[in-house]
Amino acid sequence: MEKLINDFSFGLFFWQALILLVLILLLVKFAWKPIMDSITAREEGIRNAIASAENAKKEMQNLKADNEKLLAEARAERDTMIKEAREIKEKMIADAKEEAQVQGNKMIEQAKATIASEKNAAMVELKNHVSTLSLEIAEKLLKEELANKETQTKLVEKMLDEVKLN
C-alpha cells in the first residue's frame, strides 16, 4: 500500500484527467452522438420496414381472401346461372312440347271438322245426285212402265199393298 501511494504520480493523474475529459467531450460531440443517432435511426428504420412488410403481408392476405371470396361468388353465380339456364331450357322444351301438342290437336280437330263438313257436303251432293238420278230413273222407268197398262196397274196395287202394310 505504501508503495502504491509512493507510485502515485500527481502529474500523471492530472494529465490523465485532462486527456480523458477532453477525449470524452470530443468523442461525444464528434463520434458518439452521430454514431448513436445513426444506429438508432437505422434500427428505427429497420423496425418500420419490418412493420410495413408485415402490414403488406396482411394486406396481401386480405386481398387474397377477398379474391377468393370474389371467385367463390362468381362460381356460385355461374352455377346459379347454369341452373337457371337449364331450367329455362327445360321449361322452353316443355312449353314447346305442350304448344305443339295443343297445335297438333287443334289441327287434327280442324282437319276432322273439315273432313266432316266435306263429308256432309259430299253426302248432300250425293243425295242430290242420287235423288236426281233416282227421279230420272223413276221417270224413265215410269215412262217405260206406263207404256204398258198392265204393269201400271200392278204397280199401283203393289204400292197400295205397301201402304196397307204401313
Add this chain to the structure above:
Amino acid sequence: MVISKKPVRIILATFAGLLSSIAFANPVVDTTHVATAVTHEAHATTEVAHNEASHGDEHATQDPKDKVTAYIEHHLQDSHDFVFFSDEKEGKHYGFSLPVILLDNGLKVFSSSKLHHGEAVAEVDGNFYKLYHGKIYKTDAAGTINYDEHHHPTNVKPLDFSITKNVVSMLFTSILLFLMFTGLARSYKKGAIPTGFGRVLEPLIIFIRDEIAIPNIGEKKYRKYMGYLLTVFFFIWLLNLLGMTPLGINVTGNIAVTVCLALFTYFITQFSANKEYWGHIFWMPGVPVPMKIILMPIEILGTLTKPFALLIRLFANITAGHVVIMSLIAMIFVGKNIYADMPISLGLTLFISVIEILVAFLQAFIFTMLSSLFIGMAVQDHHHDEHGHEEENVII
C-alpha cells in the same frame, strides 16, 4: 530537439518489436545502477560478493535475478523518456526523450535527455534535478540524494507535470480513438451501414449499449451515460492492448491512471444520483431507526469502496499480467541452460499472452460494466418503498 528524430526511432522501435523478448530482457542501465545502489547499502552480503568481482565488468557480475526484478519494477513504472531498448555494454538507450515540466518556483520545462536516464544531474535556471527511481528530486550540483532510515529519499520533490511515457501513450490512444470513431461517424453519412473498419467497431458499440448500458442503467436513462461508458471502454481496452505490444507501455497498470478513471465513475455516479439513492444511503427505508443509524456510515463507506474496487481491480490485473509475462521471458536469462529454458519460456509466454489479450478485453468490459452498474444503482427508480412497507407489515 530529439523529438524531431521521432519517425526514425519509431521505425527502429518496430524492428525492436520483432525482437521483443530480447528488448524486454535487456536491463536498462539506470535500473542496474539503482539496483547496485540498493545492494551496496542494504545487503552487506551481496556487497562482499560484488567487491570480489569488482575488477570485472560491473553490470556483468550483478545477480541476474536482481537485474530482472529491477527491470520489471522499472517497466511497471512511468518513465520520463521513451526507451524501446538499450545497449547495456555501451550504455546507449534507443528511444526518444520527452519534455519534463516541473512546477518549482515557476514553470521549468526541459527535455528529459538532460537527465540522462538518471545518470546525470540536470541544471535548469540554477536548480539541479536528478532522476531517482522514476521520480525527479531537487538536488545540488553533485547530485547528492539523502535517505531516511527506510531508504527513502528526503530530497524535495517538485510537482512533476512532465509529459511522460504514459501521457504520450494516452495521447496517442486518444488520437487513435478520435480518428477511428469520427471515421465511423462519417461513414454513416454515406449510408446506413458502415464500411471497412467501422464494421468491426459498430458491433462493439451496440454490444456496450445492449449488454452493458441498457440492462444496468435502464432503457430510459442509458443514453446520457453512453458517451462516458463507450469512451472509457475503448480507452481502457486500447491501452491494455497497447501494453501487450513490445513498446513496453504500462498505462492501465499505473495506479494514478486507474484512480483517475475510478474517480470519473465516482463523480458521475454521485452527480447523477437521485433522491432515492441518497435516501438509501442516509436514511435506509424499511428498517427500524437504530438500524438506520448503523447503516448510514456503512452505506457512505460503500459509495467509496465501489470505485476503490474498480481502481484496484484494473490496476492489479494489468500489473499482474505484465509481471507474469516479463518474468516468464526472464526465465531464459536467469536459467543456466538456455536450450532447455527457451522453449518452456516462450511457450508459457505465448500462452499467458493469449490469456492477457482476453484479460485486456475483460478488464475494459468489467470496468465499463461496473461503472454502468453503479450509475444504474444511482439513477434507477427504486421500488423499495413498497417493498419496505410489505416488510413492515410482516414485522407488525
